[in-house]
Amino acid sequence: xxxxxxxxxxxxxxxxxxxxxxxxxxxxxxxxxxxxxxxxxxxxxxxxxxxxxxxxxxxxxxxxxxxxxxxxxxxxxxxxxxxxxxxxxxxxxxxxxxxxxxxxxxxxxxxxxxxxxxxxxxxxxxxxxxxxxxxxxxxxxxxxxxxxxxxxxxxxxxxxxxxxxxxxxxxxxxxxxxxxxxxxxxxxxxxxxxxxxxxxxxxxxxxxxxxxxxxxxxxxxxxxxxxxxxxxxxxxxxxxxxxxxxxxxxxxxxxxxxxxxxxxxxxxxxxxxxxxxxxxxxx
Numbered sequence: 001x002x003x004x005x006x007x008x009x010x011x012x013x014x015x016x017x018x019x020x021x022x023x024x025x026x027x028x029x030x031x032x033x034x035x036x037x038x039x040x041x042x043x044x045x046x047x048x049x050x051x052x053x054x055x056x057x058x059x060x061x062x063x064x065x066x067x068x069x070x071x072x073x074x075x076x077x078x079x080x081x082x083x084x085x086x087x088x089x090x091x092x093x094x095x096x097x098x099x100x101x102x103x104x105x106x107x108x109x110x111x112x113x114x115x116x117x118x119x120x121x122x123x124x125x126x127x128x129x130x131x132x133x134x135x136x137x138x139x140x141x142x143x144x145x146x147x148x149x150x151x152x153x154x155x156x157x158x159x160x161x162x163x164x165x166x167x168x169x170x171x172x173x174x175x176x177x178x179x180x181x182x183x184x185x186x187x188x189x190x191x192x193x194x195x196x197x198x199x200x201x202x203x204x205x206x207x208x209x210x211x212x213x214x215x216x217x218x219x220x221x222x223x224x225x226x227x228x229x230x231x232x233x234x235x236x237x238x239x240x241x242x243x244x245x246x247x248x249x250x251x252x253x254x255x256x257x258x259x260x261x262x263x264x265x266x267x268x269x270x271x272x273x274x275x276x277x278x279x280x281x282x283x
Contacts, residue, residue, distance in 0.1 A: 002047035002057045005034045010041040012057055012072055028078030035080070037061040037070050037089050044072075045116075048104045054081055058101040058114045061091055067098040069114055069129055085135030092129050092137065094118040094146060099127055103160035107167070111138055115161040115171045118148050125150045126158035126171055126185055142191030149185050149193070151175040151202060156183060159215040162225070168194055172214040172227045181206045182214040182227060182242055198248030205250065207231040207240050207259050214242070216274040218282075224251055226282055228274035231261050238263045239271040241282065 005013040012035040016027040023031030036042065038061040045059040053076040061070035069092040073084040080088030092114075093099065101116040110133040118127040126149040130141040137145025149171075150156060158173040167189040175183035182205040186197035193201030206212065210232040217227045223246040231240035239262040243254035250258030263269065275283050 002044045004043050009036070009039075010043055011036050012042050012044040012059065012070075014044075014047070014055065014057065014074065014078065016078070026077065033074065033078045035072055035089075037072060038063055038068075038091060040064065042070055044070075045100075045102050046104045048106055048112075050106055050110070056104060056106070056112060058104045060100045060116075063091060063093070066093075066096065067100060068093045069099045069101040069116065069127070071101070071112070071114060071131065071135070073135070083134065090131065090135045092146065094127060094148060102158065103171070105161045105163045105169075107163050113161055113163055113169055115158045117157045117173075123150075123154055123156075125156050126173060126183075128158070128161070128169065128171060128187065128191070130191070140190060147187065147191045149202070151183060151204065152177050158185070159213075159229075160217050162217050162219050164219055164223070170217060170219070170225060172217040172229075174213040174229075175204050177204070179206060179209065180211040180213060182212050182229065182240075184214070184217075184225070184227065184244070184248065186248070196247065203244065203248045205242055205259070207242060208233045208238075208261055212240060214240075215272055218274050218276050220276060220280065226274060226276070228271045228282075230270050233261050233263070236263065236266075237268040237270060239269050241271070241274070 014033045016024040040062040042061040055074040071090040073081040103115040112131040130138040155176040158171045169187045184203040186194040208231040212231045214227045214229040225244045243251040
C-alpha cells in the first residue's frame with residue numbers, strides 16, 4: 001500500500017502486509033518504508049509491481065520552486081533500487097510548470113508510463129512521461145519522453161492509464177468545457193496521437209449533463225475500454241462507468257448507451273478505481 005507520511009514534511013510511504021494482514025517484517029525490518037524524495041513535500045499517488053517483484057511508486061515532489069512528477073523504485077525487500085537513476089528516485093519537469101503524477105502502468109518491455117497533469121496559473125493539460133527501465137526518459141516517446149495534450153485550452157486532467165496489448169497508451173481523466181466531462185486520449189507507442197481513435201486521438205463524453213470525472217481505466221480482452229469515475233446526477237455524486245469500443249465510440253451493448261451511473265446509498269458516491277474479473281465482470 002502506498003501513501004503519505006506527515007512529519008515535518010510529507011514523504012512517500014509504503015506498507016506491506018502478509019496474507020493474514022500482519023505487517024511483513026521482511027520488508028525493511030518492520031513492514032514500513034518512508035522515503036524523502038526531494039527534501040520537501042512528496043506525495044505518493046499510485047503503486048505498481050514489476051514482473052521481477054520490484055515496486056514502483058509515482059506521485060509528485062516539490063523541487064523548491066514547483067511540483068514535479070516523482071518516481072521511486074524499491075527492491076522487493078523495501079530498499080531503494082540504486083540501479084534506477086543511481087539513487088532509486090527520479091523527478092521530471094515540464095518547462096517549469098507544476099506536474100502531478102496520478103497514474104502508472106508498466107509495458108511488457110519494462111518501460112514505465114506515468115500520467116497526470118501539467119499546469120500553470122491559467123490551464124492544465126494531460127501529461128504523459130515514459131521511462132526506460134533504468135529510470136531515464138525514453139526519447140523514442142515524442143523525442144524527449146514527455147507529452148502534454150490539450151483538449152480545448154482550459155482545464156484537462158489525466159488520472160489513470162492503461163497500456164494496450166498493441167502498445168498503444170490510453171489515458172483517462174476529465175476536460176472542462178461548458179461542463180466537466182470524461183476525457184480519453186490514446187497515443188501510439190511513439191507518443192503521437194492515435195487518429196484511429198475517434199479521428200484525432202481524443203474522446204470527450206458527457207455522462208450525465210453536469211460534472212463527470214474519469215479517474216480509472218481498464219482494457220477488456222476484446223479490446224474494449226472501461227472507464228470509471230464520478231458523475232453528478234440530480235445534484236448528487238454517483239458512481240459512473242463508461243464502456244468504449246476499440247475505436248473510441250461508445251459501446252451501445254453496455255446498458256444501451258455505453259454509460260451507467262449508480263447511486264450507492266443515496267448520498268455522495270465516488271468511484272475511484274476499476275478492475276476486471278477473469279469472467280469479464282467489472283468491479
